[in-house]
Amino acid sequence: MRIGAIALAGIVALSGTVAAQAENSCGKDVEVKPGDTLSTIASRCGVSEGLILRANPRIDGSADLRVGQTVSLTGPMDKLKSMASNAGQELSQAADNVGSQVKSSVQGFLNDNPQLQSNIQDLGSRLVLSNGEAPAEVTLDPARPTPGQTVTVSATGLPKDTPVLIGGGDPGSAFAELDKARTTPEGTLQAAVKLPDAITGERYQISVRDEDGAWKAEAPAFDVAR
Incomplete structure (x- = not known):
């Protein structure tokens, strides 16, 4: 008591x-x-x-x-x-x-806690986007675009046939949505994306990510040409 x-x-x-x-x-x-x-x-x-x-x-x-x-x-x-x-x-x-x-089993506990199970699955998606295949990779063409320019965003090793967001912003800070797309049944992506006319930072980074934020893959950041 x-x-x-x-x-x-x-x-x-x-x-x-x-x-x-x-x-x-x-x-x-x-x-x-x-x-x-x-x-x-x-x-x-x-x-x-x-x-x-x-x-x-x-x-x-x-x-x-x-x-x-x-x-x-x-x-x-x-x-x-x-x-x-x-x-x-x-x-x-x-x-x-x-x-x-x-509970006598871990699976029984997870079945009674669907949110925990969902979080574990999300963590798995973050760690291995491509289900054991090649790691996700995002590239840009041109690799160093200028503000207002249209850049081709290509990606491989993403979750298959999945809606995604393409975002951009200063590396390590909040990103802004640039476009929406969908990966192919093979887990690839190619999209033409127009950059903002005004980019205030010295560096910029484009990313491809799940709409709910469960995972993301980033292209190398580039210096903004003025």
Whole structure:
């Protein structure tokens, strides 16, 4: 009984800390601007980069940010506060149901947690885009295009017959959508894409990625010719 009381007190205390951390200058979410990185968003909104990553499981780094995208700043916080508010009932019920919740196989556990299974599959897609074949590769023709020029984006080793986004932006920062396309049944892609007339950065990088952000493949970044 004493252990349960201590656990409950800990959760309630955590919820107070979480509520304090949830306060920021941007509210519950923020729109990604051109050139944004995790660092600039964290600074602008008064939160940590770690909070942004925890609240947005699909984002692994600044290059996964998409201009115009809404980034959550409070997802995990809301869940923890909800857990704390129901902690008294849940702690008691959990103690009675521990034995019945234990699964004898990993597959059984995954079947009961489809979101976890989906995340594992997404991770596999990130690590091996081509299902064991040649690694994904993206090339440009010309390799160093100028602002406003149409460039041919070619790619191999991508997931087969899949809708994709073609994006561009400063390396390591938020990307802007340039076009949409679909890979061939062989997992290749070739698309003519017009670059923005105005590119402010010194370097630019084009990427091909899943519409949901599960994976991406990037062409080598190039210096912007003026």
